[in-house]
Structure formats: C-alpha cells, structure tokens
Amino acid sequence: MKLTVYAATAALLLALVTPVFHPPPYDSYPFSTFPMFSRLPDSPEVTLAHVVTVAADGSRHAVAPALVGSDEVLQAKVIIRTSVEGGRAAELCRAVARRLGPFQPPIQAVEVRSDRYDVFAYFSGDQASRAGTVHARCGGSL
Numbered sequence: 676m677k678l679t680v681y682a683a684t685a686a687l688l689l690a691l692v693t694p695v696f697h698p699p700p701y702d703s704y705p706f707s708t709f710p711m712f713s714r715l716p717d718s719p720e721v722t723l724a725h726v727v728t729v730a731a732d733g734s735r736h737a738v739a740p741a742l743v744g745s746d747e748v749l750q751a752k753v754i755i756r757t758s759v760e761g762g763r764a765a766e767l768c769r770a771v772a773r774r775l776g777p778f779q780p781p782i783q784a785v786e787v788r789s790d791r792y793d794v795f796a797y798f799s800g801d802q803a804s805r806a807g808t809v810h811a812r813c814g815g816s817l
Contacts, residue, residue: 720805724755724789726771729814730781738785742774743767759787764810772813784814 726743727735740751744767758767764787772778772785790804 719795720791720793722789722791724752724759724787724810726755726767726785726787728775728782729784729786729812731783732781735786738771738775742771744770755787759789759810765813768811768813778814782814784812786813787811 726738728738729735740746740748743751744754745751755767758764768785768787771787775782775785778784787810788807789810790807793801793805796803
C-alpha cells in the first residue's frame with residue numbers, strides 16, 4: 676500500500692513540474708504555465724481602434740460604450756473593430772453622432788480612429804498617442 680501511495684505522489688509531482696521542461700510558449704490544461712500572463716509582449720505598444728469626440732481645442736475624449744452600440748465594453752470594441760476592418764467606419768461615426776444628438780460645445784466632431792499607445796508610458800501618466808489614423812470623421816472641420 677505504501678508503495679502505491681509513494682508512486683502516485685511521485686507521478687503527481689512529476690506531472691506538476693513538466694511545464695518547466697517545455698519551451699516558453701507551451702501551454703497545456705490542467706498544468707498551465709499561463710504564458711499570456713507570464714511573458715512580456717514583443718512590443719510595449721498597442722494599437723486601439725476607438726470612437727472619440729473632438730473638442731474645439733483639439734483634445735479627444737473616448738465616448739461611452741453605449742454610444743457605440745453596447746453597454747458592454749468588449750462588445751463595443753468588437754463593433755468598432757469590425758466597422759473599421761469592414762470599411763464601415765463612416766456608418767459607425769454617423770450612428771454615434773446621432774446618439775450624441777446636436778453637438779454642444781466643446782464637442783465639435785466625432786472620429787472613429789486607431790491610435791498607437793506605449794502601454795508602460797500610458798499607465799505611468801503619458802497617455803499621448805504615438806501615432807494615429809482617422810478612419811471617419813463626422814461634424815465640424817478642425
């Protein structure tokens with residue numbers, strides 16, 4: 676009986692350490708190394724497609740997910756991404772502008788855009804976009 680317990684314990688311990696002997700991107704349930712959390716991305720930059728309002732001074736502010744078409748943040752993200760990738764950014768821009776109603780100062784326009792951010796800098800306080808592309812613009816001409 677003791678031999679069976681020792682063998683089962685040794686097998687379990689061996690199974691628990693097997694992820695250590697695989698290359699880093701290896702992942703297998705239930706013995707996961709959780710590589711999506713345990714390794715740094717190849718680049719500290721991320722490109723985000725989003726919908727923003729544009730003020731007279733040029734500052735931009737993200738619109739609420741409900742104005743995009745869903746109260747759920749991830750669903751709103753998918754709506755924006757599929758609109759941009761499908762060439763329907765102008766349609767989404769007009770829909771958001773309608774939901775906003777008549778623009779009140781300081782809002783001058785709505786933009787569907789993609790911006791690239793340095794993630795580490797962003798969460799350290801530097802929230803400036805490194806590069807941006809406007810896919811559609813509704814409203815005033817700034």
